[in-house]
């Protein structure tokens with residue numbers, strides 16, 4: 001009899017209890033779900049920040065070096081950018097102009113090198129080049145280029161200066177060597193005290 005009661009009343013009870021427990025367990029299981037943490041993605045080696053390397057010097061666009069005018073020595077190319085000795089153009093000398101025309105004189109030295117403390121020193125350093133350009137009277141192009149090169153041992157009687165003068169008669173003509181040497185030094189010897197150079201640094 002007792003057994004029957006148990007079977008009748010308890011069995012469904014137990015069954016439902018089991019069901020509830022299971023339900024709780026399942027829901028707990030949901031809550032307690034193991035959260036699988038994704039392993040961190042393997043660190044991609046970051047490409048180093050690319051700072052563009054400057055191209056090697058020989059590939060850099062170089063400003064075109066100035067070329068000497070046709071017929072002139074290559075080592076005076078760009079003389080117009082050198083230090084100018086005279087402040088104002090030198091006008092033609094009345095009654096016999098040795099280098100006929102309006103002139104400018106340039107030197108391949110710095111002001112500091114030839115006039116330290118503001119006072120010009122002589123002689124000029126070995127390797128100095130002095131260029132005089134002259135625009136002939138009534139013309140609008142440079143017709144004369146006179147050059148003095150200071151070369152140790154080249155001309156002991158005239159301060160070791162080598163002299164050459166180039167002329168052209170038209171703006172599109174080549175310069176030609178017209179005079180050199182003794183014809184020049186005779187006159188320039190007058191200014192041996194200033195190293196055979198007439199025009200002082202102004």
Ligand code: HEC
Pocket residue numbers: 090093098099103105130131132146147148163164165179180181183184185187188196197198199200
């Ligand atoms: C009759 C004298 C005389 C003769 C010859 C002469 N020069 Fe000159 N030269 C001068 C005078 C003066 C100056 C100063 C600038 C000017 O008045 O033209 C000068 C200036 C120069 C200069 C600029 C530097 C400086 O001394 O002031 C150069 C470079 C030069 N002469 C080169 C020559 C050459 C090269 C010859 C020969 C072909 C020559 N000279 C012949 C008188 C002469």
